[in-house]
Amino acid sequence: MKKETLLSYARAARLKAYAPYSKFLVGAALLTDENFVITGSNTENASYGMTVCAERIAIFTAIHAGWRNFMSLAVVTDSSPPSSPCGACRQVIWELCGNIEVVMGNLAGEMVTTSSLEMLPKPFGAADWQGNPVTGEMLQAEDIWRLPVTSNPLGYVLNDYPAPQQIPENYKELLSKIVIDPEFEDGLYRLDEEEKIIVISYLHQAKGYTLKDKRSGRGNEVYGVFACRAPLRPNALAQSVVELVDIKKNILTVKGLDLINGTPVLDLKTDYR
Numbered sequence: 001m002k003k004e005t006l007l008s009y010a011r012a013a014r015l016k017a018y019a020p021y022s023k024f025l026v027g028a029a030l031l032t033d034e035n036f037v038i039t040g041s042n043t044e045n046a047s048y049g050m051t052v053c054a055e056r057i058a059i060f061t062a063i064h065a066g067w068r069n070f071m072s073l074a075v076v077t078d079s080s081p082p083s084s085p086c087g088a089c090r091q092v093i094w095e096l097c098g099n100i101e102v103v104m105g106n107l108a109g110e111m112v113t114t115s116s117l118e119m120l121p122k123p124f125g126a127a128d129w130q131g132n133p134v135t136g137e138m139l140q141a142e143d144i145w146r147l148p149v150t151s152n153p154l155g156y157v158l159n160d161y162p163a164p165q166q167i168p169e170n171y172k173e174l175l176s177k178i179v180i181d182p183e184f185e186d187g188l189y190r191l192d193e194e195e196k197i198i199v200i201s202y203l204h205q206a207k208g209y210t211l212k213d214k215r216s217g218r219g220n221e222v223y224g225v226f227a228c229r230a231p232l233r234p235n236a237l238a239q240s241v242v243e244l245v246d247i248k249k250n251i252l253t254v255k256g257l258d259l260i261n262g263t264p265v266l267d268l269k270t271d272y273r
Contacts, residue, residue: 001031001035001037001072001183002183003072003074003103003111003113004111005181005183006029006031006037006072006074006103007029007074007076007103007105007111009027009029009037009039009074010027010028010029010039010054010074010075010076010105011027011076011105011107012027012039013027013028013029013039013040013041013054013058013076014026014027014041014054014076014077015027015041016039016041017041017042017043017054018041018042018043018044019042019044020044021044021046021048022044024042024077024078024079025041025042025077025078026041026042026053026054026055026075026076026077026083027039027040027041027054027075027076027077028040028041028053028054028055028057028058028073028074028075028076029058029073029074030058030059030062030070030072030073030074030097031070031071031072031073031074032062032067032069032070032071033069033070033071036067036150036152037152038058038061038062038065038067038150039058039061040054040055040056040057040058040059040060040061041054041057042054042057043057053085053086053088053089054075055073055075055085055089055092055093056088056089056092058073059073059092059093059096059097063096064147065147065148065150066147070097070098070100071100071101072100072101072102072103073085073093073097073100073101073102073103073116074102074103074104074105075102075103075104075105076104076105076106076107077104077106078106078107079106080106080108080110081104081106081110081112082104082105082106082110082111082112083104083106084102084104084112084114084119085102085119087120090116090119090120090123091120091123091124091125093116093119093120094116094117094120094123094125094127095123095125095126095127097116097127098116098127098128099115099116099117099127100115100116101113101114101115102114102115102116102119151202151266153181153202153264153265153266154180154181154184154187154265154266154267154268155178155179155180155181155184155250155264155265156178156179156262156263156264156265157176157177157178157179157201157257157259157260157261157262157263157265158176158177158178158179158261158262159174159175159176159177159257159259159260159261160261161259161260161261162260162261163205163260164205164231164260166260167258167259167260171256171257171258172255172256173255173256174255174256175245175253175254175255176242176253176254176255176257176259177251177252177253177254178199178251178252178254178257178265178268179250179251180250180251180252180265180268181250182249182250184250185249185250187268188247188250188252188268191244191247191252191268191270192244192247194244194270194271195243195244195271196241196242196243196244196270196271197241197242197244197252197254197268197269197270197271198239198240198241198242198268198269198270198271199238199239199240199241199242199254199257199259199265199267199268200237200238200239200265200266200267200268200269201237201238201239201240201259201263201264201265201266202236202237202238202263202264202266203231203233203236203237203238203259203263204236204262204263204264205260206231206232206233206236207232208232209225209232209233209234209236210225210230210232211224211225212224212225213225213228213230213232214228214230215227215228215229215230237266238258238259238263240256240257240258240259241256241271242254242255242256242257243255243256252268
């Protein structure tokens with residue numbers, strides 16, 4: 001993954017910060033050895049010692065999700081030159097990530113690249129998992145499947161529908177665009193041979209869920225949520241089959257998309273029917 005792309009993840013994560021005291025927003029993005037990205041943002045507290053930096057939140061989240069091997073960490077602030085991780089974060093980076101690349105950037109596009117060992121030339125303790133009581137067998141335990149699964153969106157929907165209730169009734173005849181991150185553009189190779197594609201998305205405005213709902217296509221009879229297309233689901237995922245009209249570089253034009261502007265797109269698949 002390009003450094004600029006990882007910085008863009010950190011820049012987006014910065015907008016999730018809780019920083020009412022310092023007003024200093026920080027975003028971090030941690031890249032695993034499988035090119036998966038986990039983000040974090042600084043979270044402050046009125047008791048200042050309870051504040052946790054963006055870098056540590058990203059790393060702790062990644063560890064909790066089961067990741068162990070990391071390649072790079074990006075940090076974005078609104079300062080020039082770009083701010084570097086604090087001493088506590090440097091120690092955590094070393095112990096839990098090892099000697100990885102650290103990329104620091106700001107909103108003006110400045111970028112500084114170093115490594116965790118350069119930032120902490122004489123670290124305390126080991127940078128490995130030896131001695132940790134959590135084993136591979138434990139990670140396969142019966143209840144592990146209950147833990148949340150994180151996904152990185154591939155792109156987003158671009159159209160004129162700002163909210164679900166404003167999707168026109170004739171949406172099946174209207175055009176929308178799907179903007180794919182240029183990092184994944186090669187994955188669109190030969191997609192233009194398909195007439196229809198399946199769009200897997202995350203319904204980011206859906207809140208909560210119900211296990212039964214009315215099914216409009218069946219006379220508003222009540223069905224279980226897994227037997228209908230109700231948007232309020234235990235996991236707010238949607239599957240939309242659309243007509244592929246055009247592809248220009250990383251931008252797809254599709255017809256019949258029932259998603260609102262800004263909806264994160266998680267995957268694209270071909271329709272084999």
